[in-house]
Amino acid sequence: MPAIDRFTGPLAAAWPGVGPALLEQVLEPPETSLPVPPAQERATWAESRLDVPTLRRLRARAEEDLGQPWPSPLARHYARYFRDGDRDTYEQLVFARQRRLSRASVLAAATLDPDWLDEVVDGVVLLCEQSSWCWPAHDDTHTLHGAVLPTMTDPVLDLGAGEVAAQLAWIDHLLGGPLDQHTPGLRPRIRHEVDRRVLTPFAERRDWHWLGLDGDVHNWNAWIHANVLVAALRLVDDPPRRAAIVDLIIEGLDRYVASLPVDGAVDEGYGYWWQGACRALEALDILAHASGGRLDGVPGEALRHTVAFPHRMHLGGAWYLNHADGVARPPATQPWEALYRAARRVGDRDALAHAAAHRDRDAPVADEEQGLGRLLRALSHQEWINAAPGVPPLPRDVWLPSIEVLLARPTQGSPAGLTLAIKGGHNGEHHNHNDVGGFVVALNGVPVLVDAGRPTYTAQTFGPDRYDIWTMQSAWHNVPHIRGTAQATGHAYRARDVAAVTGHAKTELSLDIAAAYPRTDVRHWRRSARLERDSGRIVVTDAWDLAPTDASAPTHIHLLAAGDVQLSAGQAEITARHGAGRLRLTWQPASAPGTATARPLDDPMLISVWGRTLTRLEIDVGAATATGTFVLTVEESPTREVSSSEVPDDQER
Structure with missing residues (x-):
């Protein structure tokens, strides 16, 4: 590969002189380079010292595992991605295998029992013998070799490979001594497999798309670099090579940090914040430890502000604003300890409170779903274990100019009443949906006028037919359908003349969305959406100027609702899900006819969020x-008794 000039961003500016020579001097040796004590330190890992609810749940699941065969991802499962587009079957088997190994690793550390060490050894060897750590959706084996199975001599370093490499490095760190005594030869096997599949491809190939050398930097950059960092720090014993690899990681992370906007927003949405910005923050925390504090701090205003992004997207309870491929009701088991630690480092009290709001002392401090490294850090973080439950900050107004997202609620600190969220932006964002000008309305924290989010990923999701998926189309977002035309895809299809106003009496976003449509006859389409705090209502106004035409298809305003919809002339009432209440929608001109189209849901991910049906x-x-x-005026309706016949199907399940 030709030499590439070193990228210099916020990290290089904060750490003058960083490079292989400095790193070789300051990096801790492998055995002390990761910020978790090894299992031999019984003050941390003895059963009596571990968080009781966490150990109880892990033990119950791990003991159940012992009576079952290990999950076995097969060749036919891998090939399905290239045959029929199914990636989920293979991935879920791999994830189940890794979660079982994480559970066994904690039990082995807690007990040092040979039976649990055997379970760990079995899981490690299964991963080492797995043909590929790359997920099939990311493998270029078919493109380059015409194959539907992994090409063993040409390993791909993707998200999945990084995850396995880091998991094996954490196991080596946590259980290295006991494993050397129990199963000599296992740790050299770990080093061999991680080196050939991850570390050597990382160091020798500089054309990975996720490096962002073309300027397109996204969450893969931080996610993979953070995992490769853990593997390099723990598993590379040669100091010069180790320093050189860590230097490449720092340069790569610098590209990601430099790409973050000053307001800390993530165009991929809340769900991907945890696997992008949060991964970068975790990597910097590990670097601070591994360098003995020489590479410390959270450089750059954007990194400090991004810690606030999760609570700024919070609607209330389990619900979040879910633009892009986000999920409106994500899993509750996010790595809250990682957010708590990052918030503490940057001094963000609201972010700290948001993380602490998810700390229930009767529940586990973390689980294996988020990866072994995050689980170990939470289990060994005494401040997090003892943290008092907090109250979500729920800011009154949020305006993120970099992605043109506004969120407004009646009162800071409470989800009560109506919450408005609306976005401008463009239709070439990462994990994009065609939704310029789209808005969401939540009632008492529960979305009622909604963004459906995404279904289960398949080959189609990131292929040329992505926008044949209905959830990606503007026709199924809360935007106009102008003369029979939906919004188009690409950076050029964007909002113009965007203006946000936040104030005590009202908060409003106005924007011209005409350029989001592939038509030349839309002179302007001005949309404004405001929350009026005195009345508690939301008003959305559309004003348009279209070039005259002799014949054209109808123009519709589309609204996607979650709940039971009752439609009448000039108005609709929606009974929200989860007992949140009822919305009344009225519009002017009242003579504009409305129809309702039920959309049955058959995808398990969508059903888990919305139930069996959405209505447009x-x-x-x-x-x-x-x-x-x-x-359009949106108001809360007085609550009335709901008969059993009116309960939506998803609430009866």
């Missing part, structure tokens, strides 16, 4: 009207 309202604002105005 289609309000016809005129087939030939060249100019016009449409005003």
Whole structure:
């Protein structure tokens, strides 16, 4: 590969002189380079010292594992991605294998029991003998070799490979001494497999797309670099080579940090924050430890602000604003300890409170779903274990200009009443949906006018037919469908003339979304959405100017609802899910006819969030009207008794 000039960003500026020579001097030796005590330190890992709810749950699951065969991802499962687009079957088997190994690793550290060490050894060897650590959706084996199975001589370093490498490094660190005594020869096997599959490809190939050398930097960069860092620190014994690899990692992370906007927002949304910005913060924390504090701090304003992104996207309870491929009700088991630690480092009290709000002392401090490293850090972080439950900050107003997302609620600290969220941006974002001008309305923290999010990933999701998936199309977002035309995909299809106003009486975003549509006859389409705090209502106004035409398809305002919809002339009532209450929608002109189309859901991910059905309202604002105005008013309706016949199907499950 030709030499590439070193990238210099916030990390290079904060750490003058960083490079292989300095790193060789300051890095801790492998055995002390990771910020978790090894199992021999019984003050941390003895059963009596570990968090009781966490150990109890892990033990119950691990003991159940012992009576079952290990999950076995097969060749046919791998090949399915290239045959019929199914990636989930293979991935879920791999994830189950890794989770079982993580559970066994903690039990082995807690007990030093030979039976648990055997379980760990079995899991490690299974991973070492697994043909590929790359997930099939990321493997270029078919493109380069015409194969539907991994090419063993050409390993791909993707998210999956990084995850396995880091897991094996954490196991080597945690259980290295006991494993040397119990199963001599296992640790050299770990080093061999991690080196050939991850460390050597990382060091020798500089054309990985996720490095961001073309300027397109996204969450893969931070996620993979953070995992390779753990592997390099623990598993590379040659000091010059170790320093050289860590230097490449720092340079790569610097590209990611430099790509973050000053407001700390992530265009991939809340769900991907945990696997992007959070991974970068975790990597910097590990670097601070591994360098004995020489590479310390959280350089750059963007990194300090991104710690606030999760609580800024919080609607209330389990619900979050889910633009892009996000999920409106994500799993509760996020790595809250990682956020807590990052918030403490940057001094963000609101982010600290948001993390602490998820600390229940009767529940585990973390689980294996988020990876072994995150589990070990939470189990060994006494401040997190003892943290008093906090109260979510729920800021009154959020405006993130870099991604043009606004969120407003009546009162800081409470999800009560109506919450408005609306976005501008463009249709070329990472994990993009065509949704410029789309908005969400939550009632008492529960989304009612919604963004459906994404279904289970398949080959189609990131292929040329992505926008054949209905959840990606503007026709199924809360935006206009102009003269029968949906929004188009690409950076050029964007909001213009965007203006946000936040204030005590009202908060409002206005924008022109005409350029999001592939039509030349849309002179402007001005949308404004405001939360009026005195009345507690939300008002969305659309004003348009279209070039006259002799014949055109109708123009509709689309609204996607979660709940039971009752439609009548000029209005609709929606009974929200989960007992959140009822919304009344009214519009002017009241003569604009509305229809409702039920969308049965058959994808398990969508069903887990919304139940069995979503409903689209289609309000016809005129087939030939060249100019016009449409005003939608959203208010909370008085609560009434709901009969059993009116309970949505998903609440009966």
